[in-house]
Amino acid sequence: MGLNVDTRCILCVDGCETRNHLFVECVFSQQVWKSILNLYVMNRCMLDWEGEVSWLYTNLKGKLLLVLICKLVWNSYVYHIWEERNIKKFQNVSRDCNCLVNSIKESISIRVQGRILQVNDVNRAICKAWRIL
Template sequence: MDAVERRDHIFFKCNFFRNVCKSVLRLCSNYRAVETWRQELAWAILKLKGKSLLVAILKLAWSAYLYVIWRQRNKRYFGVSFLTEDVVLVQIKEIVQARLGERSINRTSPVNASLCAS
């Protein structure tokens, strides 16, 4: 198996991680299909521009997703007990919340308030 197949499987094709990715996207009010690594990267490059709160959250969520999924993959690979989808999602949310805590956010905006609540 080549590197692309493994990378696609780990981050976007494995049902466990695919479900986590869909949950992260839903929390960011983004309802779309999860594709391959190349397609997801192309989407990120195209859509994650600007300084809006949504873009900031999506960037943080993307980074946190990759980090937590890789860490979870290593736990599974080396036979360490691994976490449930819900726990992995909580870890991603905690990383995003910690990073957002450093920003000043206009919570009077209905869109921003909704994003912060998620």
């Protein structure tokens, strides 16, 4: 069609914008994900896209509060990174990492509030970090 398309990642302006780059390799996305993991007091490196989805599928089973929050966090992370990409690309507006993490936390809080939760000491710490209680 004769279109000249810039394939650089709009979030970090480094690297070709692929699914793997945008959600796993991008420095900005990595900063957001690391901040999210710090809320869990969890230190793990992200794998590539397929590896991360496989890890989530294998490890996030059951109906525990932690599992529910982890699933919601992953979905919210993907949604907010994609939204940030589009806002920056089409509106030329950007948010910093903390703003994005706060948006993700708010999203999780809204989705979990109102559910009947069995809150023990571990869940209480998680709920506090995610502003659910």
